[in-house]
Amino acid sequence: MDLSLVIPVFNEADNILELAAEVDRAMEGSDLAWECVWVDDGSTDATADRLHIVSAKDPHNRHRYLRFEKNAGQSAALWAGFRHARGRLIATLDGDGQNDPRDIPRLVDMLHRKDYDMVNGYRAKRHDSMVRKISSRIANAFRNWVTGKTVRDVGCSTRVFRRECVADLPPFKGLHRFLPTLVALQGYRITETPVAHRPRRKGVTKYGVHNRLWVGLLDCFGVWWLRRRAFHYRIVQVFPEERS
Template sequence: MEFQFTIIVPVYNEKESLPRLFEYLKKYLKSASLKSCVLLVDDGSSDGSASFIEKFCLENKDFSCLLFDKNYGKGAALKAAFDDTKTRLLGYLDADLQTHPEDFELLLPYIEDYGLVTGWRKNRKDTLIKRFSSKTGNAVRIFFTKDNIHDTGCPLKIMHTAYAKKIPMFRGLQRFLPAMILLQQKEIKEVVINHYPRMEGYSKYNFKNRFLGPLIDCFAYVWIKKSYIDYSIKAKHG
């Protein structure tokens, strides 16, 4: 049976989290409602994550990886994975396991009716500063994108691969996935999911890159929205 669903996991300096991540992913693949595979993208890690990922993927047939030569950012990691994906559906999961792969099952029942289904971490298990900076950044994005999503940055999403491949690459891409699907005239849906405290490693985000970075990226989104071209082919002959 061919794979139906690809789980994309961007990784940057998460070596401490990887053993538990691999355990959770292997467990989910056994119970997933769709025949699923995993695509890990190492974004130029400097802590040995890349070699750990490569070894694991060579030993596990349902896992594959892309290894960047240097750190390009999560947006680039996602775009590379979108371009590489062969299945009709794809999902996105962070390596820190603050969201769990099993919750893809909460999103999958809705995907046939929507272009994107995203999680909503309604009860977040983060520090006060992290929650405040995320809430502020989210409010800024809503002001610019009008996507009206409670939790735009939630790292648990499902998309139709065909729509994901049409998303242009730009810095901060991960913050605008719902908005980029809306530009394609597809509907999006938000579903409440579980959220867990980080158990290993440390967050790569702070107030600066949760607020100031997204604010700058919003101007890039406004330009893309104004210039975006979308089309569908009715028929092809010859």
């Protein structure tokens, strides 16, 4: 398996069918062997029913889904998706339809051509409310100041990376806000590129100032501690050689 797209969703029933069709069209011309792993984060609407329709009607069995017993948060959903992904590369998208799946093949190509470990998108033209734009700018600036600058838009979910980048990440609530930072801490090479961002067409946002900005700022100090205490090493010899 070349690529696994991981899409966490919570009460996004109205977006599932359209987004799944967009993923199919975006990957249609690709030579990649791919799958799409949806993670239903304890939805209370018809999200699970829509995911079952997408998976059951997929003739190539590319769409799979996991269901949480109850809501555990976006970080837990991504964590579970990463561990059920079978691809050598992993891509992420939000389930609200604001990310464009057509960006994914380009990011995969960029990763291969320039030999990076992660290609992170940034939303050059955001289609959000002014409150969300301002809170995002504050959070990004503060996050980069505290944890060290990695990318300009940590909150953008359009990204592609090698699966080893997330194999050993510490599981914690808020993990999704620091993926590029945590990947960079391990010594992996990251670059960024502009990606499309679209207005939300259906459903309602799950984040606001109180559950996004303030919590995210607090988490920065935990990641700052990890960064200050991180160590790196490279083994140049093992003797006698280990045998499997």
